[in-house]
Amino acid sequence: MSSTRQNRLWSAATILVVAALVAGCGESAGDGATTVPAEGDQPELKLAVVTSLSEPGVFELGTEQADAVQACVDWNNANDTGVTIDLVGIEDDRGDPAVARAAVNRLIGEGAHAFVGDITSALSEAVLPLIDENEAFFVLGTSWADELTGPDHPTVFRVGVANSSLATDGVLPYLTDLAESEGVSSIGILAEDSSFGRGLLTALEQGIEERLPEGTAVHSEIYPANSTDVTPQLLALGGASPTPEVVAILAASAARNLAIPQAFEVGLAPDAELLASWDWPTYGDFWEVAGDRGVGVRFVAFETPERSATAEAAVMTEALGEESSIWAKWAWDACRTLAEAAADAGTVEREALQAAIEELSFEGATGLIDFATEDDRYHDRSGIPMYIVSFGEENAAFADAELVYSAG
Amino acid sequence: MQAVVVGLLMGAVYGLMALGLALLFGVMRTINFAHGAMFTLGGYAFVVVSEATGVPSALAVLAAPVAAFAVGWLVHASLLSPRPDSNVRYTDYVLIVTFAVTIVMVNGATIVFGPQFRRPPSISPETVQVLDLALGADRFVAAATAVLAAAALWVVLRYTFTGRAWRAMAQNPIGATVVGIDEKRAHRSAFATACGLAGVAGGVLAPLTSVFPNSGVTPLLISFVVLVIGGLGSMAGALLGGLLVGVVTSLGVVYVSSAYSDIYAYVLMLAVLLIRPAGLLTRATRTY
Numbered sequence: 109m110s111s112t113r114q115n116r117l118w119s120a121a122t123i124l125v126v127a128a129l130v131a132g133c134g135e136s137a138g139d140g141a142t143t144v145p146a147e148g149d150q151p152e153l154k155l156a157v158v159t160s161l162s163e164p165g166v167f168e169l170g171t172e173q174a175d176a177v178q179a180c181v182d183w184n185n186a187n188d189t190g191v192t193i194d195l196v197g198i199e200d201d202r203g204d205p206a207v208a209r210a211a212v213n214r215l216i217g218e219g220a221h222a223f224v225g226d227i228t229s230a231l232s233e234a235v236l237p238l239i240d241e242n243e244a245f246f247v248l249g250t251s252w253a254d255e256l257t258g259p260d261h262p263t264v265f266r267v268g269v270a271n272s273s274l275a276t277d278g279v280l281p282y283l284t285d286l287a288e289s290e291g292v293s294s295i296g297i298l299a300e301d302s303s304f305g306r307g308l309l310t311a312l313e314q315g316i317e318e319r320l321p322e323g324t325a326v327h328s329e330i331y332p333a334n335s336t337d338v339t340p341q342l343l344a345l346g347g348a349s350p351t352p353e354v355v356a357i358l359a360a361s362a363a364r365n366l367a368i369p370q371a372f373e374v375g376l377a378p379d380a381e382l383l384a385s386w387d388w389p390t391y392g393d394f395w396e397v398a399g400d401r402g403v404g405v406r407f408v409a410f411e412t413p414e415r416s417a418t419a420e421a422a423v424m425t426e427a428l429g430e431e432s433s434i435w436a437k438w439a440w441d442a443c444r445t446l447a448e449a450a451a452d453a454g455t456v457e458r459e460a461l462q463a464a465i466e467e468l469s470f471e472g473a474t475g476l477i478d479f480a481t482e483d484d485r486y487h488d489r490s491g492i493p494m495y496i497v498s499f500g501e502e503n504a505a506f507a508d509a510e511l512v513y514s515a516g
Numbered sequence: 517m518q519a520v521v522v523g524l525l526m527g528a529v530y531g532l533m534a535l536g537l538a539l540l541f542g543v544m545r546t547i548n549f550a551h552g553a554m555f556t557l558g559g560y561a562f563v564v565v566s567e568a569t570g571v572p573s574a575l576a577v578l579a580a581p582v583a584a585f586a587v588g589w590l591v592h593a594s595l596l597s598p599r600p601d602s603n604v605r606y607t608d609y610v611l612i613v614t615f616a617v618t619i620v621m622v623n624g625a626t627i628v629f630g631p632q633f634r635r636p637p638s639i640s641p642e643t644v645q646v647l648d649l650a651l652g653a654d655r656f657v658a659a660a661t662a663v664l665a666a667a668a669l670w671v672v673l674r675y676t677f678t679g680r681a682w683r684a685m686a687q688n689p690i691g692a693t694v695v696g697i698d699e700k701r702a703h704r705s706a707f708a709t710a711c712g713l714a715g716v717a718g719g720v721l722a723p724l725t726s727v728f729p730n731s732g733v734t735p736l737l738i739s740f741v742v743l744v745i746g747g748l749g750s751m752a753g754a755l756l757g758g759l760l761v762g763v764v765t766s767l768g769v770v771y772v773s774s775a776y777s778d779i780y781a782y783v784l785m786l787a788v789l790l791i792r793p794a795g796l797l798t799r800a801t802r803t804y
């Protein structure tokens with residue numbers, strides 16, 4: 109046999125094998141997504157978690173998410189909730205969108221039709237096409253970009269905050285209060301160049317224009333998300349006229365903590381008050397990096413330092429065996445949202461389950477869980493409480509933080 | 517003016533990072549992908565010695581170049597000295613091996629130290645007033661260290677046998693071997709010294725930017741840009757390139773737009789390549 113002919117035969121065989129594999133995967137994914145059979149007389153939810161469990165992903169939060177979902181599944185299956193949850197898998201995306209996509213694809217192939225995760229907007233964004241294509245359900249907790257939920261993604265819901273609600277229900281009420289009670293008239297914004305940073309920046313700039321007194325000066329600077337030195341951007345903020353009296357830091361990656369000592373270094377702080385856009389000062393290395401300059405930094409929190417006191421939060425604490433952060437509670441609520449809706453619908457069939465989630469209203473670990481269906485906040489939760497808190501001393505834990513302002 | 521000062525201070529450290537790459541390229545005609553990992557190692561060495569011994573930071577930071585030099589020496593002795601018995605060119609072999617070393621070091625750092633940020637105590641906690649700008653003295657310490665390290669390297673190159681051996685290898689490797697210079701030894705000392713320079717940069721910057729397993733990635737990328745701007749293998753070019761990148765980036769952020777802060781260095785590199793494709797000071801490579 110000539111080598112050319114042999115090569116052709118090999119090529120044809122390879123194409124046939126690949127085609128068979130692709131067809132097999134598609135069939136499996138399709139089956140899992142639409143017509144999952146119920147076991148016994150109650151529906152079975154095939155749930156999967158894709159989140160960051162190792163570096164360079166935000167593994168601390170991802171691990172909390174995974175543990176919370178595992179606890180939720182164990183608790184659900186040990187109690188008579190009207191639905192059985194089969195945890196198909198917990199996969200690590202390592203903070204890499206391509207890995208996240210591959211993991212979701214694999215899990216869909218294994219029958220998963222409902223997902224909880226992912227940590228950041230960029231990661232969730234990467235897996236959305238697969239979710240949409242397979243009509244799988246995805247309940248987000250910590251991915252905040254507004255575009256992730258909307259009529260284009262009918263099976264995607266969010267139990268955590270969206271950038272627009274973080275701006276309008278958290279940061280803006282506080283800035284408005286500062287403007288009215290303390291006469292603050294100049295605001296600086298330092299935003300990282302990411303879906304989260306840019307999205308929140310846009311929402312804030314619009315909100316400030318609409319809600320703060322006329323003449324309030326806003327100066328914003330953007331820095332690369334991988335940067336560890338933001339002194340040029342802070343210098344630019346410091347050089348703005350009038351000099352900002354409050355600087356909001358919209359960051360999720362490396363420079364979020366570093367921006368604090370660097371703001372002091374260039375002389376922007378302590379004259380300007382520093383406001384962290386979420387509760388990262390309650391995590392890991394904040395004090396290691398910020399040191400005593402972290403004292404007095406204000407940040408947006410989604411529960412008071414006393415922690416959430418709902419009955420569901422108590423159930424979760426018992427199931428997990430320890431008090432958990434808001435990030436873990438969102439993961440628990442995401443899992444419970446799917447389970448409650450499946451129990452209500454009596455099936456996991458797509459249309460019925462989607463309708464059941466849209467009509468859902470129950471007291472979760474983080475408060476009332478219900479979802480809007482209007483276009484501007486489609487499938488987002490409303491009424492997530494937000495607070496402005498700060499630490500009065502170095503190395504303090506969240507429980508020791510001081511409540512500065514209740515945004516409602 | 518403030519932007520220029522901040523840019524010059526950061527630029528000096530970029531230059532220090534690129535200095536090691538320039539030395540290595542001059543002597544071995546190759547690139548060390550583990551240069552960023554050595555930067556990270558320097559930072560961790562500073563943190564560990566500072567926490568374990570409690571010695572003043574000005575002394576603890578000396579652990580940074582020592583650790584990076586030692587690991588660089590070991591890497592060369594164990595992985596780079598044995599020449600590959602294949603058709604792979606040695607320069608390509610170095611690229612592949614040092615890339616693998618980077619992966620091992622970054623994952624090793626994650627296992628040992630965790631992914632959290634670690635920050636050693638300030639080397640000099642005072643504030644320095646320049647014009648109407650009060651900057652942390654650590655920035656000036658970092659910049660001064662970069663200048664001192666560059667001066668020390670110049671002295672070594674000029675007045676020591678090792679330095680002359682490096683220059684000879686850079687100018688004519690075959691001729692240098694013929695006159696009795698041990699190529700392996702010259703390469704090893706240059707490799708370890710380059711790693712040591714990355715370690716110095718990682719150590720002096722650690723109080724400013726903290727250390728985490730991937731903290732060497734961005735400095736490594738900037739070093740490559742600086743190296744190209746200054747001219748491959750040119751040490752004076754590395755320093756000049758570092759200063760230029762620092763100042764242009766800082767000025768761009770303050771006076772043009774911070775939205776493009778990532779690209780100023782690359783635009784500068786493209787401009788230099790258009791005007792002087794071999795870099796600003798390439799000739800200096802041949803004469804040191």
